[in-house]
Amino acid sequence: MxxxxxxxxxxxxxxxxxxxxxxxxxxxxxxxxxxxxxxxxxxxxxxxxxxxxxxxxxxxxxxxxGKARSIAYITKSQINHGTGFWLNVLSGVEQMISHSGYEMKLSFIKNEDIEALELPALLASDIAGFIVAGSFDKPYTEKLMALPHPKAFINIHPDTRLSDLRADVVFMENEDSIYQITRHLMNLGHTEIGFIGEIHSCRSFMERWFGFQRAHFDGNLPIQPSFCITVPNAESYQNYEGIARSMKDLPKLPTAFVCANDKIALHVIKYLKEIGKAVPRDIAVTGFDQISEAEFLGFTLTTVALDEYQLGQRATEQLLTRMSKPDRAFETVRLATKVVLGESSSSR
Structure with a gap:
């Protein structure tokens, strides 16, 4: 109690x-x-x-x-909240909302509603504010942003200008972590490094791409687009088959892949194994998020550790503060992460 x-x-x-x-x-x-x-x-x-x-x-x-005792949690229907990253985020949000005396109401938005710019009926009800988990496309983000309720976003579309925000946004740190991982690969002697991730889907992935670019710039090493898979095709990144098709189309494999998250890294490692390539002997692979599924690889994955539970908690704290201080300047918050070097990027 x-x-x-x-x-x-x-x-x-x-x-x-x-x-x-x-x-x-x-x-x-x-x-x-x-x-x-x-x-x-x-x-x-x-x-x-x-x-x-x-x-x-x-x-x-x-x-x-005073009458609105509910806070809405808005997310995409295709995001899996049953396990892993988003389950931990949701748990952090739920704990903070309950602790503050509010009731949490969930709304899962379907793709057809996003395309039609149809907001959930929940947002027309008597709520005190809402949290948006995950990145929606720019038109839908703008429609959510225009609502008068206090609001906080966990991640956001990369084309949304942070200088024009009408809400608080919470991320994990992205750019510097990938910068460190990419420079680590360079220090091991890698000169052919690819990046895999749909950089136009969310700001977190875009910032990770920025870190990859900055590492190449500081290392005086040109980025080779033929090694990178960044095209805006969500289906290509959601399942193994999509990743495998994209990798088959590469004219040549690099000596290392920097992946936008661990899920993509696991798909990449599976594909490489199927074509007879060993990690890291033949190709190094890195991820981001430190998800539990990577524990079954048989070797440790170089990744970025973060606390999804705290991410959910902090977003809720931002919303509660916004509700009590509506005129305060909007904030963009980044929580600290930690690079974890594993065997998947060990010395060649």
Missing amino acids: SRKITTSDISLALGLSRNTVSKALNGHPSITVETRKRVVDHAIAMGYKKVKLSVGGGTAAAESA
Whole structure:
């Protein structure tokens, strides 16, 4: 059972005295409308149960928020939340929402709804805010962004300009991790390195591509496009058959592949094994995400470790803060990651 929120918790969170918080919550005339609204909004976001909503002018938003005790979690229907990365993200979101006294409502968006720009009915209901997990295409992202609700995104479409955000966005660090991995491969003597990932699908993959490019620039090594698979074809990256077809079309295999995530890396390793190539003896392969499925390779995978649970928690924290401080500047947050060097990229 979660601990009850007190006026002391609210005063600590806002940097106000308990006396000021108490007066604001009780509608005392000595408290300004701005301070009163700030305290009431934050109290509601924290799950304080004794808010008096009839506190005078400027409280319509607080009254509305007081009635809306649900937070929506919006994601694509094809994202697998049953295992791995997204299950851990969802668990982090659910824990934070429950701890804050809200109810979480899920909405899985189908491809046909995205193409038709049809928003889920849930977003027309009485919700306090919503979290978007995963990257949608730019038109659908803009439609979500235009909604008046407080909102937070976990990842976003790469064509969305961060300078024009009307929401908070949370990522794991991407660019520098792939930069380190690519320079590691170069230091091992690799001069023919390919990149595999649909860089136009989400900003995280695009930033990983930026890290790959920067490593080549700093290493004075030209990128060879014939070794890279980055075309915007989602089907090619979702299953083994798609990856295998794309790799068969390469005119020549490089000596190393930097993959945008571990799932792609596992498909690449499987294909290489089927054509008689050994990892890392013949070709080095790296990933990103440190998913549990890589534990069954028989060797360790060079990858990037991150905490998906904290990713979900932080996105929810951003949303709760946005609900209590709607006028605060929007933020782009990147959580730290760690490069884990494994046997899949060991010395040739």
